[in-house]
Amino acid sequence: MELEAEFTSEPFRGEGEPPAHAVEAMRAAGHAGLSTDFGPLGTSARGDADALLDALPAIVRAALDGGATRLTLRIQRPGDNDAAPAEPGSVLDRMVREVEAELGSPLRELDRPGKQRAVRLLEERGAFQLRKSVAAVAETLGVTRFTVYNYLNREP
Incomplete structure (x- = not known):
């Protein structure tokens, strides 16, 4: 089974280079062999359920050690978005x-x-x-x- 985690670390920085806490959290996910998508609103990591769940403590620690004051995490199975595709004909x-x-x-x-x-x-x-x-x-x-x-x- 595959899982996806979305995590956002704060404080946010509007422009310029991303804060160290965000970069370090993304690196920790990458080191765990997870595929990552890094963006201005946070990071998503996807991979085997066991690998992702095992990597979460390292991701959290990396963000906190990098200066994060808050970390928000959401885990789901890919495709379970609580949303339906666009209504046919809409x-x-x-x-x-x-x-x-x-x-x-x-x-x-x-x-x-x-x-x-x-x-x-x-x-x-x-x-x-x-x-x-x-x-x-x-x-x-x-x-x-x-x-x-x-x-x-x-x-x-």
């Missing part, structure tokens, strides 16, 4: 289908750069102005809402 569904046609693949099958591009295209089309669209797009992509927010905040 405005969001049509936007998603257009982006899939443009990219030549279902969003779930794209690699990470492809998913980042899909999020950018959806943002350009106004998809994220729609209610609950981030959760629906995350489900369609097969990632977490947190990852979609990271993609949105990443420089194009």
